[in-house]
Amino acid sequence: MKAAVYNGPKDVTITELATPVCGDNDVLLRNLYASVCGSDVSAYHHGPRAHRITPGSEFGHEMVSEVAAKGKDVTGLEVGDRVYPYPVLAAGDSSRAGTLGGFSEYILVPDCEVGRQVYPVPRSISTKTAGLIEPFTVATHAARRAAPKAGESALVFGAGTIGIAAAVALKHFGCGKVMLVDLSDFRLRKAAELGFETCNSATQDLAARAAEVFGPARTISGPTADIDIFIEATGVNALVDTYLSMGKIFSRMVVVGVHQTPHPIDLAKLAYSQHSVIGSGGYQPEDVHTVMEIMESGAFDIESVITHEFRQADIVTAIETAGDVDSALNVMIKY
16 A cells, blocks of 8 residues: 655655555555644644654544455444544554554554444535544534533634634534634635634734624723633644733633643733633544534535645645645645
């Protein structure tokens, strides 16, 4: 089989590897679509840093696949079934979550159990849309961590795949107005087409735009916008400070963006403002089920988040394109 191997910054090669062989309890999956994650882009440009992508490994972890072969003791699956491989468990080693092999033609799922390592994809979800299940689970988990209540308002920093998916999940959980903030007009146009309020904080005054959209509330030091939930999906440390300065009393922020360096927080101000800063990493099985509910509902044109498709042979171009925030949103490898 052909496999993309990550060798280090700006060094990815397509290599011929032996196709894995099933044991009695294993499943061999043929990848159909694989999405390029922001962690893939970061590792390509800067090295692994905070991401679980190790030099010399197959990589890619956001995919939809079909059963190519199965061991004689595997139940609940048939050859040809479409499945979502759960990255934390699919390789039989949680440290392989970032090096599952989404950019390879095949992956082996050892000791496969339906509803644990793999989840069947409902017929009503298109194969292309199903390629977004993994990033949507990350975002849905972040939205869930905010404990959203019906009618609450939310602001999401970052209009990439995770940010837009978090906004979709917040609406699914009952939030009213949701606004995405980014520096890319291209990505914000995509968000607006999905029905969200937007703000380009490079060209618009964020505080004024937020007050216009959400109406007034108060911080301990003065007026602000009436926003209950903030999601930080960029990894930019300064946005934590933005929340602490503009978040109303009793508001909460979920941090899902990967922050490369430690960042200080004024705990006294946090306490007096009664703010909450909540971490969110990865996902849980309940998030997979929620994402499939969202995708089956048809409430959002989720497939429109995908702006580019490439062949496996063009993996480097795909990763470089995914890093161009002014012309791309989600980028897929199509097998």
